Amino acid sequence: xxxxxxxxxxxxxxxxGDLITIPLPGGSSLGLSLLVLLLxxxxxxxxxxxxxxxxxxxxxxxxxxxxxxxxxxRDGISGLQALIVSTATRVGMGNLIxxxxxxxxxxxxxxxxxxxxALLGSATAFAEATLAQIYKxxxxxYGGFRGGPAYYIHALFVKPGSRKKRSIIAILFxxxxxxxxxxxxxxxxxSVSSAxxxxxxxxxxxxxxxxVLVAAFIxxxxxxTVKVLDVVVPVMAGLYFFLxxxxxFKHIGQVPAVFARIFQEAFGLRQAAAGGxxxxxxxxxxxxxxxxxxxxxxxxxxxxxxxxxHPAKEGxxxxxxxxxxxxLICSCSALIMLLTPASLTDGLQGMDLLQxxxxxxxxxxxxxxxxxxxxxxxxxxxxxxxxxxxxxxxYLFGDNWSAQTLYKVxxxxxxxxxxxxxxxxxxxxxxxxxxxxxxxxxxxxxxxxPKVIESLKDxxxxxxxxxxx
Numbered sequence: 001x002x003x004x005x006x007x008x009x010x011x012x013x014x015x016x017g018d019l020i021t022i023p024l025p026g027g028s029s030l031g032l033s034l035l036v037l038l039l040x041x042x043x044x045x046x047x048x049x050x051x052x053x054x055x056x057x058x059x060x061x062x063x064x065x066x067x068x069x070x071x072x073x074r075d076g077i078s079g080l081q082a083l084i085v086s087t088a089t090r091v092g093m094g095n096l097i098x099x100x101x102x103x104x105x106x107x108x109x110x111x112x113x114x115x116x117x118a119l120l121g122s123a124t125a126f127a128e129a130t131l132a133q134i135y136k137x138x139x140x141x142y143g144g145f146r147g148g149p150a151y152y153i154h155a156l157f158v159k160p161g162s163r164k165k166r167s168i169i170a171i172l173f174x175x176x177x178x179x180x181x182x183x184x185x186x187x188x189x190x191s192v193s194s195a196x197x198x199x200x201x202x203x204x205x206x207x208x209x210x211x212v213l214v215a216a217f218i219x220x221x222x223x224x225t226v227k228v229l230d231v232v233v234p235v236m237a238g239l240y241f242f243l244x245x246x247x248x249f250k251h252i253g254q255v256p257a258v259f260a261r262i263f264q265e266a267f268g269l270r271q272a273a274a275g276g277x278x279x280x281x282x283x284x285x286x287x288x289x290x291x292x293x294x295x296x297x298x299x300x301x302x303x304x305x306x307x308x309x310h311p312a313k314e315g316x317x318x319x320x321x322x323x324x325x326x327x328l329i330c331s332c333s334a335l336i337m338l339l340t341p342a343s344l345t346d347g348l349q350g351m352d353l354l355q356x357x358x359x360x361x362x363x364x365x366x367x368x369x370x371x372x373x374x375x376x377x378x379x380x381x382x383x384x385x386x387x388x389x390x391x392x393x394x395y396l397f398g399d400n401w402s403a404q405t406l407y408k409v410x411x412x413x414x415x416x417x418x419x420x421x422x423x424x425x426x427x428x429x430x431x432x433x434x435x436x437x438x439x440x441x442x443x444x445x446x447x448x449x450p451k452v453i454e455s456l457k458d459x460x461x462x463x464x465x466x467x468x469x
Contacts, residue, residue, distance in 0.1 A: 012428050015435035035435055038442050039295045043120035045446070046127045049453055054122040054319060060464070061320040064313050077144060077226050082306035083317040086299035087237070088229045088384035090292060090325040099333040100353050108258070109265030111334045118326035121294030122319040127445060127452045129318035132300035133311035134451055140399050142223060142390060147304025149297035149437070150174045150395040153444045166395070169440055173297060174392035176436035178407065181385040183430020185411045188378040189418030198355065199371035208419025212412055215379065219386045219408050226387070229380060236376035237329060243369065244332035247361045251339045258338045292322040296434050297441035301388035312459035315452075336361065386411055 018031030047054065065080060077085075102110040128149065135155050136147035153170040192211055193204035218224045248255060293299055299321065303314050333354070337345065340357040358366030389407055397403035 008428050008432065011432050015432060015439075035438055038438060039124070040117075040120070042295055042442060042445060043117070043124045046123035046449070046452075047120050049449060050123050050126065050456060053126055053456070054119050054323075057316060057319075058323075061316045061323075064316050065320055077305050077307065079306040079308040079314050079317050081226050081230060082302045082308075082314060083321050084229050084233045085226060085302040085305075085384050085387050086318060087321050087324055088233045088380035090299070090321060099330050100337065103334065103337055107265050108262045108334070108338055109267070111262050111331070112266030114326055114330055118292055118322050118330075121292050121326075122322040124445070125292070125294040125299060125322045126312075126315040126319040126456075127449065128295070128297065128300045128441065129303035130311045130315035130452050130455050131445070131448055132304035133306065133308065133314045134455065136304040139305075139390075139394070141394065141401060141404065144307060145305050146391040146394055148301035148388070148391045149441045149444065150177075150392055151304070152300075152448060153440065154395070156444045156447055169443055170395060173437060173440035174395045176433045176440060177297070177301075177392045178389060178396075178433075180430050180433025180437060181389055182411060182414045183428075183433055184385060185382060185414040186418030187430060188382050189415040190421075192375050192378050193419040195371040195374045199367050204419055208416055211375075211379065211419060212416045215382055215415060216412055218383055219412070220405070225383050228383060229387075232376060232380050236373060236380065237324070240329065240373055241332060243362075244335060247336055247339060250361070254339055255335075258335065261338070262334075292325045294322055295438055295441060295445070297437045298385075298388055298434075301391050302384070304391065305387075310459050310463045311455045312463075315455070382411075382415060 015035060016033050019034050019037065020032040022032065065083070099111075099114075102114060131152045132147050132149070135152040136145045137151060138144075139146040150170040150173050153173055154167045157167040157169055158164050189208055189211065193207045196202045196207040197204055218228050299318055303318050306314050306317075308314050337353065337357045340360045344360055345353050345356055355367045355370050358370050360366075362369070386408055389411070390404065393403050393407050394400075
């Protein structure tokens with residue numbers, strides 16, 4: 001067991017530890033992990049190759065999001081429903097705890113770098129979602145379509161006519177995804193039970209039992225996931241957004257100063273002298289990358305399921321999802337905290353910091369509101385990742401209903417265990433899983449980039465004025 005734990009720690013440090021350290025003014029340094037070294041250049045590459053798509057085609061993203069579905073496309077979920085599924089997993093604990101952690105470690109300036117990574121990462125999200133659409137397959141178990149990185153990785157490494165049924169890299173991606181989502185299931189269970197214990201003094205066992213039973217009722221049914229998320233995601237995101245607007249208008253006079261502070265500290269004007277500039281930049285970049293998930297290969301598993309008129313349309317919708325996650329929801333969390341007097345939040349971290357901020361703004365109901373919102377965010381994330389898992393399980397084990405059900409039961413067990421106790425090595429497994437997913441996904445994204453650009457050009461030249469999804 002000790003050797004196993006040491007191996008986990010070694011792999012974790014390889015993926016997330018600093019491989020390169022760059023000296024900065026004031027005695028600070030900028031530590032670059034392997035994943036940052038992969039994701040940031042890839043995001044810049046796709047931003048340039050798509051001719052600054054996040055800026056140039058943002059109005060088109062909004063237009064596509066309100067298009068009506070073509071009545072001829074009834075075989076799978078709609079493009080907008082695929083966006084809702086991916087938003088369910090993007091808009092999760094990272095939007096609450098992740099933003100808190102970024103501000104705690106890097107100060108308000110870290111938020112600016114989260115915004116930068118959202119603008120760049122949306123181009124990566126476009127690329128992987130478009131590829132997922134290009135290489136999607138019919139799904140004989142659930143109906144409609146399935147796909148994702150495992151399938152476009154397979155297409156890259158296994159040539160047509162080959163006797164090979166599976167690609168080693170695609171198998172490793174699929175296994176990494178299943179490992180990651182099991183780890184996330186435990187984190188979700190622990191976060192929800194902890195929040196309800198703090199807000200309502202409910203024993204974790206009771207909260208966990210209810211959470212697992214409700215989740216099981218949905219995920220063990222054949223096609224209930226999308227219908228539930230269609231309701232839950234707009235409600236939870238809308239409630240959180242409108243509450244933030246209320247808080248902003250309540251403190252409207254302080255808002256310009258908050259934004260000025262974000263921009264001033266983004267470039268380390270204060271931190272450079274104290275040797276903390278690297279913390280500002282890297283905490284913003286890391287939290288931005290792992291909040292919007294662009295490049296990790298998760299969201300394409302939902303994007304592939306969409307029955308949509310053109311692959312690039314789903315790419316545009318998933319790029320919009322990155323904006324929704326970081327520029328909208330994460331910014332909401334940041335403003336809630338930065339509009340709270342520092343004297344009340346000094347020394348606090350995680351849920352304690354966020355709940356203290358909400359208590360300041362709207363009293364005790366704020367603590368209860370955050371607990372309920374966290375429940376909704378976490379619950380939607382759980383059922384969303386099990387939607388993702390469908391395509392990976394199918395790639396590994398074929399069209400096998402037993403394998404699909406067994407993985408769901410395993411995830412429910414992890415959800416239950418996490419609700420009762422926190423096992424940090426399992427959390428590390430989740431981080432290792434998403435790190436490995438990213439590496440294997442990157443192996444295909446750049447080589448297949450000509451397909452992405454070809455699809456984008458075809459859309460802009462021939463299909464941009466189509467009126468239906």
